[in-house]
Amino acid sequence: MTAHLSRRSLLGLVGAGAGAYLLSGCSGDDESSDPNAPQTINWWHIQNTEPMLPVWAAMAQEYRTAHSNVTIEIQPLENEAFKTKLTTATQAGSPPDLFQSWGGGVLRQQVDAGLVKDLTDDVQPWIGSLLPAALQPYTIDGRIYGIPFDVGMVGFWYNKDLFAKAGVTETPTTWAGVLDTVRKIKAAGIVPIALAGKDKWPAHNYWAYLAMRIGGLSALQQAAETKNFDTPDFVAAGERLKELVDLQPFQRGFLGAEYGSPDGQAATMGNGGAAMELMGQWAPSVQASSSTSKKGIGDKLGFFPFPVVDGGKGAGSEAFGGGNGFAIGKDAPASTVDFLASLLTVDNQxxxxxxxxxxxxxxxAASGISDPNNKIVAENLASATGFQLYLDQAYPPAVGQQVNDSVAELIAGTKSPAQIVKDITTVAKSQ
Structure with a gap:
């Protein structure tokens, strides 16, 4: 089937959610362990706009055509709407059959609650084709509970033309260099950084990376174990971020801006309205789909990894990010694992x-990477000496949400670097 597609952004980390799509070969609701019995797969994902929305729909249609007894109900949702709806479903003990997952602490909670299937044995025939590093967030106590279809990292995306207009000839390699670059760009009358302040999670990228560069990966790991973020390294991360905020580098109205709305962070970059954004591997596609031209800034776009912090214990080769994957709900029909496997074939990847x-x-499937910016990200990721999953996924959900809320308060100027680590620690200790 075809449907009107919302052109707002990609990877669901964006604007309004799309409606449900129904791809069916028959209408029976009778679920059975018999793979030939009528089955309905309820699939929730966050690729709710082009380019991936129609790609997923086509793959589901192809599977349905080959399996006439299977109905696939697709529910594309915007990222925050997805999280809210999934929380409601899991609290009720009724997760969808196939649903978006980033692994980490959220998946562990779902595993502990008995809400998702252990896929270890089912995926053995083909799991060896996947990158081991991509599987790490979905592997809990040596068992596999989710399958990643995408892997990447967060870094700075920048407009080469705007850098040149501001007289910036080299990308910064230190945090001090980032601040100097912001000053030069602002002095040239150009908005230095686009930020979706309303969505909160884009801002958490800054604080998380600074904590990594200052304290090293061990600081983040230790905080997960001790549930204590009230340490000099985490306070320093906030202080370094406040140095940036004090330069007023963001676009007008950034506190109310969403990531993928027509006047949001991605559109600001895609329309040439800002020189930089700190975002994941999906950024070029979202910039393009959110821009007025639907093409973004093309070959004017460049990428550089998050710089080191002078005196910090973290290496510049340590990456922060994650991927997108799927978990399978506890009551999913028998064909769900097979359908998931079909999404991970070489051709579909x-x-x-x-x-x-x-x-x-x-x-x-790496040969399918044609975008030069994606190739650069892949190269950076391939040479990474360490990896940290997004903090709002690595930690338990309540802690991740508090990280996002606290960083938003820091950027809005309502909480200090010292206050936010106390707030995060309070929530962590309560878990």
């Missing part, structure tokens, strides 16, 4: 990679 929206997890 290549199709996803060719959109520019996905960095594939299947090794042989």
């Amino acid at each position: 290549r199709k996803a990679a060719q959109t520019g929206a996905v960095l594939p997890t299947v090794r042989e």
Whole structure:
């Protein structure tokens, strides 16, 4: 089937959610362990706009055509709407059959609650084709509970023309260099950084990376174990971020801006309205789909990894980010694992990679990466000496949400660097 597609952004980390799509070969609701019995797969994902929305729909249609007894109900949702709806469903003990997952602490909670299937044995015939690093967030106590279809990292995306107009000839390699670059760009009358302040999670990228560069990966790991963020390294991360905020580098109205709305962070970059944004591997596609031209800034776009902090214990080769994947609900019909496997074939992973929206997890699908910016991200990721999952996914949900809320308060100027680590610690200790 075809449907009107919302052109707001990609990877669901964006604007309004799309409606449900129904792809069916028959209408029976009778679920059974018999793979030939009528079955309905309820699939929730956050690729709710082009380019991946129609790609997923086409893959589901292809599977349905080959399995006439299977109905696939697709529910594309915007990121925050997805999280809210999934929380409600899991609290009720009724997760969808196939649903978006980033692994980490959220998935562990779902595992502990008995809400998701252990996929370890079912995926053995093909799991070896995936990048081991991509599987880490979905592996809990040596068992596999989710499958990643995408892997990547957060870094700075920048407008080469705007850098040149501001007289910036080299990308910064230190945090002090970032601040100097912001000053030069602002002095040239250009908005230095686009930020979606309303959505909160884009801002958490800054604080998390600064904590990594100052304290090293061990500081983040230790905080997870001790549930204590009230340490000099985390306070320093907030102080370094406040140095940036004090320069007033963001676009007008950033506190009310969403990531993928027509006047949001991605559109600001895609329309040439800001020189930089700190975002994941999906940024070029979202900039393009959110821009007025639907093309973004093309070859004017460049990428550089998050710089080191002078005197910090973290290496510049340590990456922060994650991927997108799927988990399977406890009561999912028998065909769900097979359908998930179909999404991870080499051909389908290549199709996803060719959109520019996905960095594939299947090794042989890497040839599908055509976007030069995606190739740069893939190269940086391949040479990474360490990796940290997004904090709002790595930690338990309540802690991750508090991180996002606290960083938003820091950027809005309502809480100090010292106050936010106390607030995060309070929530962590209560878990």
